[in-house]
Amino acid sequence: MADVITSREKDYAQWYLDIVQHAKLADYSAVRGCMVIRPNGCALWENMRRALDDMFRETGHENAYFPLFIPQSFLAQEAEHVEGFAKECAVVTHSRLMENPSGDGLLPDPDSKLEENLIVRPTSETIVWDAYRNWIQSWRDLPILVNQWANVVRWEMRTRLFLRTMEFLWQEGHTAHETKEEAIEETLRMLEVYATFAEEWMAMPVIRGVKTASERFAGAVDTYCIEAMMQDGKALQAGTSHFLGQNFAKAFDCQFQNRENRLEYVWATSWGVSTRLIGALIMTHSDDRGLILPPRLAPTQVVIVPIFRKDEERTVVLEAADRIQAALRAAGVRVKVDARETHRPGWKFNEYEVQGVPVRLAIGPRDVKNHKVEMARRDKPGKEIVSQEGLPARIGAELEDIQQHLFDRALEMREASTRCVDDYEAFKDTLDRHGGFVWAHWDGTPETEARIKQETKATIRCIPMGADKEPGKDMLTGNPSERRVLFARAY
């Protein structure tokens, strides 16, 4: 089984695809660019969703649900927003099909042409702010702290499972505030929630920063982001949090009576992460043998494979496997026994390796007699015979250790892939040889940024937060620069 996965060295893109498919996370569907998320992928997303949802709740947010469709005219109300989304959207123009009078098949019934076309939401700011206008009269109605779990559609030409698909699942927070300061505070709070989730749950180190003007969300005043480094040296934007100023409130005429009894436009934020995180997770940890899942998100943390040949062995081995399962489950471990007799133990070992289950326990008649079990960790080679005595505590410690180990390893990989250059030739050479993050000086102009992007395919991933100011010269133009920014080629 393991050899069905192409090695990273041979073909990184194929390696990624092999993992997605052989770990049964997702498949392409009959609709170009749309994926079927299979049960393994769905369970992983549900675990991510649950962890994030708890964090949103702890920071005072509630869930709501807004319509899938957006009137075409709404998109046009916020000038930059239409620019950003009108060019890649699914347009609903009819509400009925009829038989094709000229032959076989169906066609849209001309009589059902809509008065106004509907757009399948690429993001929901417009429809949300149209609703908020009715919810908000006074400062007493603020803040509104709402999140939505939904599907969205962006008509991408080049798609890749999880990383870039036409339809994807995500959450989008939309909050409304009395003051600019409060909205900015919210924007940064949610960026921090994302960073915490990425690091503590996904075991994926991220850099927090702010986007340059040209990389901003269409309609935002400022876009903050978390950026991660993949094993092939390409960066991946893992989440964004936008300070929207009063742009959408103005576009949808959403004013409130402030504490001084004057009408004022509402201040806004929005923030989102998507099923793209599954792509990030795969590319951060996995190896040439398959998927590696961090224990906190793994749908199955421990699999128990019983090993027996004879009938009389079966009873005692299965009984021991069930007992261990019960003990682990009681300790809060997500565990399953794979007792299928249609598959051999070796096949199962491979299967769970490909699927990234953090810990595998195997138990045979001799182990039962010795009150032992064989343990193998997915994150490192080798196996160990351990006592059944105190196993739940031992497994709990191993799972925590795996979580930490994955983070440490990913951080080490990122550090090794981060370089500092001052010279444009060295910059290009570094990108070509190593990829990775490159700290370099930039003069702050969109023109220079665009030229670098065009010549090197690298973009400014962000202006990292908390980084020291360090005066220098733009590597391309020689113009003065206040600080280094973070460049990379990216997904």
Next chain:
Amino acid sequence: MADVITSREKDYAQWYLDIVQHAKLADYSAVRGCMVIRPNGCALWENMRRALDDMFRETGHENAYFPLFIPQSFLAQEAEHVEGFAKECAVVTHSRLMENPSGDGLLPDPDSKLEENLIVRPTSETIVWDAYRNWIQSWRDLPILVNQWANVVRWEMRTRLFLRTMEFLWQEGHTAHETKEEAIEETLRMLEVYATFAEEWMAMPVIRGVKTASERFAGAVDTYCIEAMMQDGKALQAGTSHFLGQNFAKAFDCQFQNRENRLEYVWATSWGVSTRLIGALIMTHSDDRGLILPPRLAPTQVVIVPIFRKDEERTVVLEAADRIQAALRAAGVRVKVDARETHRPGWKFNEYEVQGVPVRLAIGPRDVKNHKVEMARRDKPGKEIVSQEGLPARIGAELEDIQQHLFDRALEMREASTRCVDDYEAFKDTLDRHGGFVWAHWDGTPETEARIKQETKATIRCIPMGADKEPGKDMLTGNPSERRVLFARAY
């Protein structure tokens, strides 16, 4: 606040709408027929979803996610399916907007016209079975027991919040089996899951039955359903479970190697419930003062309203309220303290009455001194002073009692709204006077069924399961009938 709700007697439809809006469950949106589900409505749906999801898991199902879009040609592959859904669907024809050269606004870019139109899923059998064809080779790959939580769109002309909306949220199970018997068993198992959920969680008694041919799901061999009775005497179909035979397997050429090594078409089921259940919940229990929620599904089961005038009272009262909250929360009760000083206690009492919170506790300085609290149940009038001693156990018991009381009351209402008639004139008279369920004889022909529907607006809700055979004569034609069936006017 309570008098903003129209009484049922005065205008039942307006009463329903008032409750949805004043309990802040949902609003209409700018898109005709699409609703915004507000946080209160969303929290209720999430509780329903969690309970159902656990039951699906216990019966061996896993979640997956299939594309939002269905190629137009897929709809046409199953003959009855296209008949059922092509006439009310959202058709995506373009993938890009452009500025209207003739003036303001946007229009679909003609160059972005799709080669094949896409339909926003009204249900997912076709896209699911197109995927299953790739998943299933042999009997070893069966059964597939998959469920999906998703949004779907049906282009309804007359919509009503939750009950009938253009977009709604639902779950759809899609299972694949080796044998007809196993698929039928699955169909009935899931019908029973729905009935259990309706009765034990929603406190809504339901009748289990099978639909007549004309009321079947488009593409099903048999459609089973649960039917509930609303307070206005109209029936509501609350969930359906379909035995699909081999129809979709044949339409999508999905065959498997059976145990005898022969190729055979796969047997299928599908089953679903939707946000419509929220409408059913409202109309089963609520009264003229607002929503009434069964405790097992209520997002907030207990609200504590602190009452104080002076500053020195505030401290002791809030402290006691927090202490009670902590004790209830520790006992697993979903409880909140509403300590807002922007609103008066009387306003809050009304607010939580309208929102249907099952138990309200009020606590003032005297209660603190006496170690008491005032308790009011939403399901019956009056209030009671109870001791803080043993309060968690008492509240637990009250919540269970409310759950049972709501079910009993709804069952009583349904029994009182169920009649048996033999004569067509009496049938019409019963419907006009009382509405409700009517047991009557039917000769089994679609013609008679259609005529009764046309003349009385009543449909056969189902042929109830487990009901005794009772030979008789069709009330309209006088032709022989084997058993009574269940008629009603319905939502």
